[in-house]
Amino acid sequence: MERNTVLWQAAKNIRLIAMDLDGSCLNSSKAVSERTAKVIRKLIQKGVEVVPATGRGFYRLREDVIGVGGIRYVISGNGAIVTDGNTGLHLSEHLIPCRTAASLADELLALRACVYIHQNDGKSTHVVACRDAEVLDHCRREREKGRSEAGPVLRDGLGDFILRAGQDVVKLGAAFWKFDGFSALSERLKTDYPDVRGFRVDSSSMEFVSRRAGKEKALLDLCRHLRIAPEQVCAFGDYENDIGMLRMAGIGVAMGNAAETVKQAADTVTKSNDDEGVAEFCETYILTEQEDEECGRM
Numbered sequence: 001m002e003r004n005t006v007l008w009q010a011a012k013n014i015r016l017i018a019m020d021l022d023g024s025c026l027n028s029s030k031a032v033s034e035r036t037a038k039v040i041r042k043l044i045q046k047g048v049e050v051v052p053a054t055g056r057g058f059y060r061l062r063e064d065v066i067g068v069g070g071i072r073y074v075i076s077g078n079g080a081i082v083t084d085g086n087t088g089l090h091l092s093e094h095l096i097p098c099r100t101a102a103s104l105a106d107e108l109l110a111l112r113a114c115v116y117i118h119q120n121d122g123k124s125t126h127v128v129a130c131r132d133a134e135v136l137d138h139c140r141r142e143r144e145k146g147r148s149e150a151g152p153v154l155r156d157g158l159g160d161f162i163l164r165a166g167q168d169v170v171k172l173g174a175a176f177w178k179f180d181g182f183s184a185l186s187e188r189l190k191t192d193y194p195d196v197r198g199f200r201v202d203s204s205s206m207e208f209v210s211r212r213a214g215k216e217k218a219l220l221d222l223c224r225h226l227r228i229a230p231e232q233v234c235a236f237g238d239y240e241n242d243i244g245m246l247r248m249a250g251i252g253v254a255m256g257n258a259a260e261t262v263k264q265a266a267d268t269v270t271k272s273n274d275d276e277g278v279a280e281f282c283e284t285y286i287l288t289e290q291e292d293e294e295c296g297r298m
Contacts, residue, residue: 003284007268010251011285015232016049018075018219018245019278021056021065023238024255027274030065037068039279042287044070049226051075053215053235053245055171055207057124058083073226077118077170078201078209078241079218082225092221094213095120095168096196104172104193104208105129106159113174113181115158119151120170127161129154135177173207182206200240207241216244234286236270236278238262253281 019025027033032040043050052066053075062071062085073091074083082091096104101117108115114130128151130136136155154161162169174181182200189198189208198208215237223230231250237243238258243265246252254266255277263269271277 003288004268007251008285008288010231011234013232014048014234014251014286015228016051016223016226016234017043017282017286018051018053018215018233018235018249020215020235020237020239020242020245021052021054023257023273024236024242025052025273025278026065027276032066032068033276033279035276036279037066039282039287040066040068041070043282044068046287048286049073049228051219051222053079053219053237053242055201055241057118057126057170058085059123073222075215075218075222076124078199078207078213079215080170080209080213081120082218082222091225092218093120094210094217095170096172096208096210098162098166098168100193100195101169101172102159102162104196105162107188108172108174108181109156109158111174111176111181111184113176116173117158117162118170119165120167124170125151127151127154127158129156129158129161131156132177135175171207171209171213173201173205175205177204202239214244215242216248219245219248236281237266238273251285253277 040050050071051073055078056076058074058076061074072085074085080095081093084091105115109129109131112132114135116126116128119125195211196208197211198206201207230248233249234251235245235249236253237246238255243262246266252266254263254269256269256272270281
């Protein structure tokens with residue numbers, strides 16, 4: 001990557017890097033490459049806060065998904081929760097109210113979507129439901145890949161399950177396997193669920209969080225806690241739920257594999273996740289000052 005002087009000057013002030021995981025920091029095999037892991041270690045050694053900002057749950061995220069020591073803060077549930085990994089405390093928490101989540105879950109099930117929730121139980125327990133047996137079998141196979149702590153798999157009654165649990169929900173998601181659910185839900189959210197925000201997370205799925213949640217809002221909460229200005233943040237993302245975060249950061253970087261709307265919202269575009277775009281950008285701009293100084297002393 002050829003160095004852009006304006007970006008390089010801005011990068012000198014970066015104190016926090018927020019990284020989306022799926023489609024950004026992780027490759028298509030859902031893994032952190034050796035090169036990317038090495039770059040994360042160098043950033044941490046340099047004193048930069050490296051913060052995963054993901055739709056995944058917090059439970060064992062640092063240990064099992066990233067596998068790099070020294071990461072303290074995690075934005076999870078698409079911005080619903082900010083966790084201090086050293087203490088286990090939630091620095092901020094914006095959940096979907098229990099009754100709202102139950103109502104929306106049942107409405108999505110009635111549309112024949114495959115619906116899932118993340119519970120706020122310390123393990124990000126993943127509960128899934130679908131009335132379509134074929135789709136439900138597919139969901140069971142997908143869960144074997146292990147994104148979070150597995151909970152019940154239901155044919156129906158997710159709303160009742162939520163109400164019985166009596167807990168507010170971290171996030172709710174829906175996969176539209178056999179229809180266009182985006183059109184069906186866009187207006188309903190505005191009129192019937194004003195306290196919930198929904199966004200695409202891939203070509204056939206949406207996720208829903210509290211209106212008060214979002215990666216950019218969680219990142220601002222964390223910046224206030226750490227006394228870091230937004231212009232001292234560099235953020236990486238690839239999909240619609242990352243746009244707000246890229247816009248608020250001093251440097252917003254879209255992945256080469258990102259949706260076109262994400263690229264338009266970003267300050268620059270790096271290589272794809274499979275070409276280690278996060279590592280490439282950080283080596284070129286964030287870590288290069290240190291390396292240049294070392295070369296100058298030789």
